[in-house]
Amino acid sequence: MIELKGLHKSYITGNNKLHVLKGLDLIIEQGELVSVMGSSGSGKSTLLNVLGILDSYDNGSYKLNNTLMSNLTEKKAAHFRNNMIGFVFQSFNLISFKNAMENVALPLYYQRVGRKTRNKIAMEYLDKMGIKDWAEHMPNELSGGQKQRVAIARAMISKPKVILADEPTGALDSTTSLEVMDLFREINKSGITMIIVTHERDISEKTNRIIQLKDGIIESDLISKN
Amino acid sequence: MFDTDKWQEIYYSLKQNKLRSFLTAFGVFWGIFMLIVMLGSGNGLQNGVTQGFGDFATNSVFIWTQRTTVEYKGFPKGRFFNYNNADITAIQKNIKNIRYLAPRLRAGGFGGGDNVIRGLNSGAFQISGDYPAMNLIDPINIDKGRFINDIDIEQKRKIVIIGTRVQEALFEPDEDPMGEYIRIQGVYFKVAGIFSSKKSGEQGDRENQGIYMPFTTLQKTYNYGDIVGFFAITAYDNVSVSKVEEETIKLLKQRHLIAPEDDQAIGHFNVEKEFKQMKGVFLGIDGLIWLVGIGTLLAGVIGVSNIMLVIVKERTKEIGIQRAIGATPVKIMSQIITESIFITAFAGYIGLVIGTGLIELVSFALIKFEVDSNMFRNPEVDFQVAVTALLILVISGAFAGFIPAKRAVSIKPIDALRSE
Numbered sequence: 228m229i230e231l232k233g234l235h236k237s238y239i240t241g242n243n244k245l246h247v248l249k250g251l252d253l254i255i256e257q258g259e260l261v262s263v264m265g266s267s268g269s270g271k272s273t274l275l276n277v278l279g280i281l282d283s284y285d286n287g288s289y290k291l292n293n294t295l296m297s298n299l300t301e302k303k304a305a306h307f308r309n310n311m312i313g314f315v316f317q318s319f320n321l322i323s324f325k326n327a328m329e330n331v332a333l334p335l336y337y338q339r340v341g342r343k344t345r346n347k348i349a350m351e352y353l354d355k356m357g358i359k360d361w362a363e364h365m366p367n368e369l370s371g372g373q374k375q376r377v378a379i380a381r382a383m384i385s386k387p388k389v390i391l392a393d394e395p396t397g398a399l400d401s402t403t404s405l406e407v408m409d410l411f412r413e414i415n416k417s418g419i420t421m422i423i424v425t426h427e428r429d430i431s432e433k434t435n436r437i438i439q440l441k442d443g444i445i446e447s448d449l450i451s452k453n
Numbered sequence: 454m455f456d457t458d459k460w461q462e463i464y465y466s467l468k469q470n471k472l473r474s475f476l477t478a479f480g481v482f483w484g485i486f487m488l489i490v491m492l493g494s495g496n497g498l499q500n501g502v503t504q505g506f507g508d509f510a511t512n513s514v515f516i517w518t519q520r521t522t523v524e525y526k527g528f529p530k531g532r533f534f535n536y537n538n539a540d541i542t543a544i545q546k547n548i549k550n551i552r553y554l555a556p557r558l559r560a561g562g563f564g565g566g567d568n569v570i571r572g573l574n575s576g577a578f579q580i581s582g583d584y585p586a587m588n589l590i591d592p593i594n595i596d597k598g599r600f601i602n603d604i605d606i607e608q609k610r611k612i613v614i615i616g617t618r619v620q621e622a623l624f625e626p627d628e629d630p631m632g633e634y635i636r637i638q639g640v641y642f643k644v645a646g647i648f649s650s651k652k653s654g655e656q657g658d659r660e661n662q663g664i665y666m667p668f669t670t671l672q673k674t675y676n677y678g679d680i681v682g683f684f685a686i687t688a689y690d691n692v693s694v695s696k697v698e699e700e701t702i703k704l705l706k707q708r709h710l711i712a713p714e715d716d717q718a719i720g721h722f723n724v725e726k727e728f729k730q731m732k733g734v735f736l737g738i739d740g741l742i743w744l745v746g747i748g749t750l751l752a753g754v755i756g757v758s759n760i761m762l763v764i765v766k767e768r769t770k771e772i773g774i775q776r777a778i779g780a781t782p783v784k785i786m787s788q789i790i791t792e793s794i795f796i797t798a799f800a801g802y803i804g805l806v807i808g809t810g811l812i813e814l815v816s817f818a819l820i821k822f823e824v825d826s827n828m829f830r831n832p833e834v835d836f837q838v839a840v841t842a843l844l845i846l847v848i849s850g851a852f853a854g855f856i857p858a859k860r861a862v863s864i865k866p867i868d869a870l871r872s873e
């Protein structure tokens with residue numbers, strides 16, 4: 228499903244070059260529930276952005292669903308993001324002028340699904356997330372937990388192969404965090420690969436595999452019992 | 454299909470900063486408004502001045518006599534001379550490319566005493582002796598009856614064609630002048646026609662106070678012998694009247710023993726030259742209007758482009774989110790360009806409507822209050838110009854949006870997402 232070989236990534240700022248990912252080798256199979264941990268600045272977000280084709284890499288290779296992700300045109304990248312990948316961000320990243328339902332329906336808009344159809348599907352996903360009653364509300368009228376549920380529904384609506392979540396519970400209290408994790412486990416059971424970046428041990432303990440990053444290399448990669 | 458999401462986003466984007474959106478739109482509005490008003494006024498000016506010409510054959514020349522200024526063949530300088538009937542035949546015989554030749558002789562006129570009498574009414578009017586061709590060179594509207602014909606000339610018939618102002622002065626409003634008689638120089642003339650001028654303003658007014666009679670009749674009535682006052686000549690359409698003018702003057706100089714180098718002895722007025730000069734002036738005015746108008750419009754469009762850049766910058770993060778969940782660059786660009794075209798076309802359309810409205814209003818007022826001016830008449834905007842302007846707006850709106858749209862998709866999605 229996801230296959231990294233000798234992946235390198237540096238940031239260039241002015242005259243300085245910061246080597247962030249230093250040759251990662253990693254294979255994640257379809258349907259896995261993985262968490263990525265590591266201290267601040269270890270390169271977790273960088274890795275996730277490369278996996279999500281939001282950012283490029285310098286050396287090595289990244290294959291998603293057996294397709295090499297390099298030198299993609301922005302149009303192709305958009306197409307892959309739209310069809311294969313769902314994103315959940317720490318800061319939710321909802322579109323402020325669209326209500327909950329319209330936010331969820333947005334990926335289908337880019338697939339040219341008609342407004343009626345996509346809104347109907349969006350309502351089904353909001354129902355699954357348990358926030359159907361909030362469908363008409365604007366993002367600034369929702370709590371953090373509700374916003375993240377909207378974001379998760381949006382990530383799921385295009386039936387992606389993989390959902391990438393960068394500290395999805397970082398802005399939530401612990402009870403809400405655990406509720407969100409339960410949702411993720413639920414989604415994972417339907418066969419969608421989940422990769423979750425987190426700092427919190429009790430979050431990573433809910434996943435089946437924990438990858439530990441340190442200074443841009445994989446320090447450990449453990450399959451957990453559950 | 455109507456794309457609700459697209460228009461929702463445009464509405465949101467413009468609503469964010471209402472004053473800014475308004476001012477931006479106003480720039481475009483003003484540009485197109487000015488262009489339309491200036492074009493309309495330019496047309497008004499042109500209509501006013503060309504209406505003064507009536508249906509005047511523009512490839513015409515007038516030739517009259519003045520005083521000689523050069524001694525020649527024993528004649529002193531300062532000599533007066535007259536054209537005569539023999540000149541008519543000579544010109545017709547020797548000069549090629551003349552389409553119409555109309556000799557004319559005049560009597561009476563403004564400032565003189567009353568020269569036309571009918572019963573108890575009388576008036577001072579300009580009386581012209583004309584050939585039928587005159588109505589082809591400097592045409593008038595024959596409202597009733599007819600103009601002079603060849604038989605009138607041949608038989609020296611005592612008939613007149615009178616202008617509307619002459620009719621008003623000599624006849625009662627409910628009277629029909631046709632077939633009635635008026636007295637000129639003690640001779641009775643039958644009214645054979647009534648005319649009105651095709652010209653506007655003062656010129657038209659003066660023409661309407663005129664009386665036409667056959668050329669030969671006037672020579673006889675006023676005892677002018679075989680004198681000709683002046684010649685009006687029209688050349689064929691594909692020939693420049695200047696050449697005909699030159700040849701005719703040369704011939705007349707020979708016939709009246711005038712020094713070839715004496716340029717003062719023969720007066721002449723070339724309508725074609727005059728008309729061309731006027732055309733040139735209007736072309737210049739038109740060019741200036743477009744230059745200034747397009748300049749103003751361009752300033753407005755650049756304003757739109759700038760604001761779109763600012764909007765794109767403000768909305769970088771949102772655009773980043775949209776790209777992260779699958780919006781293609783084309784989608785993003787089309788969104789921004791549509792917004793840009795929308796502002797430009799919308800504001801421009803309002804400018805177009807209000808501008809044309811103003812022009813129509815002025816036009817209406819001019820007619821309503823019967824303003825009849827030689828300088829300004831019937832300002833108008835071509836429908837074609839309006840459509841062109843709108844087309845220019847849409848295209849320039851697209852251009853205005855293009856650079857900001859390119860900017861929006863030029864940064865990596867991740868950088869867009871990270872921005873605050």
Ligand SMILES: Nc1ncnc2c1ncn2[C@@H]1O[C@H](COP(=O)(O)OP(=O)(O)OP(=O)(O)O)[C@@H](O)[C@H]1O
Nearest residue numbers: 238239240245247266267268269270271272273274
């Ligand atoms: N756009 C960028 N330009 C330059 N340097 C960057 C950029 N993004 C990240 N970095 C640097 O790369 C390193 C890795 O950053 P990254 O965001 O991947 O860390 P992280 O593991 O996600 O940390 P955190 O847990 O704090 O989110 C950091 O030192 C960071 O300063």
Ligand SMILES: [Mg+2]
Nearest residue numbers: 271272273393
């Ligand atoms: Mg991070």
